[in-house]
Amino acid sequence: MPSPHTIAATEQIERLKVMKRQESTHYMIPDYLSPEWQARLAEAEVSDHPPTNESTPPTNESTPASSSAIELWREKICEWCYNVVDHYELPRESVSVAMNILDRYVSSRLLTPKTYTLAGVTAIHIAVKLVSQYKLCMSHLLALCAGKITADDIASMELTMLSALSWRVSGPTAADFCGELIDSSFTETTPHALNGLHDMARYLTELAVCEYFFVTRKPSSIALASISYAIELTNDHVHHRDKDRFISRVAQVGLDIVDDEVTQCHARLRVIYRKNVAVNEEVDYDGEVRGDRGQGSPTGVGGGPDNTCKKRKRVKEVDKEGRLITEHGEEIARFSPV
DSSP states (O other): OOOHHHHHHHHHHHHHHHHHHHHTTTTOOOOTTSHHHHHHHHHHHHHHSOOOTTOOOOOTTTSOOOHHHHHHHHHHHHHHHHHHHHHTTOOTHHHHHHHHHHHHHHTTSOOOHHHHHHHHHHHHHHHHHHHOSSOOOHHHHHHHTTTSSOHHHHHHHHHHHHHHTTTOOOOOOHHHHHHHHHHHHOSSSOHHHHHHHHHHHHHHHHHHHTOGGGTTSOHHHHHHHHHHHHHHHTTTOSOHHHHHHHHHHHHHHTOOTTOHHHHHHHHHHHHHHHHHSOTTOEEOTTSOEESSOOSOSTTSSSOSTTSTTTOOOOEEEEOTTSEEEETTSOEEEEOOOO
């Protein structure tokens, strides 16, 4: 009779295989900022809404933006989402889910700044409901939007986005793959070092959420790159048999640790990690960063991989401009429409 450990490992492998199938079908995101894709969206827009002789001159609010503008908008929305979930003590995983929803929606149509902002707010609204047992109250969300978005706006956009995505909003994230792969592979590493590996790998996946470079990469590729780089960053304090088991588990699932996409993700994570953590810092084997600290979390809020979620500041109020104000009068997030 198989042991409980063998049964658990088999179940994890099957879950990973299902996640692998999902990421390669309904949850794939095209390079929607490429000139070819944007041209296709523009053609579809003209086909759906042919110009009339009495059309009014376009304005900033009605004209779809350039690819560079959309990439900047994405960064602003992502940063705002991280600030919000951190300080309302909601799961950071919500942002990964929200950005997947937003990216897939944006890949299907041209958006104006106003519509993009609304879609971003709606995406985090949907994601929190999916990920967290605690909800972000609509009244709090509206207060954060500084009166620029209404409940009806969000409700209408939610239906539009869900319909456009065929209600597929729960795809696997890089953090999901990290959790399953680490839990099923690293069984002989000390708990202290294992916690550090978990924290560092999760931190790297959060950095990846912020960059458009990773939008078209598979979550499994980002996860493999994050785990591999996390092993390096935690001074290699992983049991040697766990490394072998990790490589074996990856192969059992049908993934490839030396795949070109994984290698690309690893190289990019190395670059952005060094930008976010000061050069003279030393990362201990438990994932704790020693010495002077750099930017830390993807948004400069959390403080690093060892405590990205521990430095939350108590929110006292949301002012009329949509700023989150701490009990010490510090501004920690401002709603800024793109």
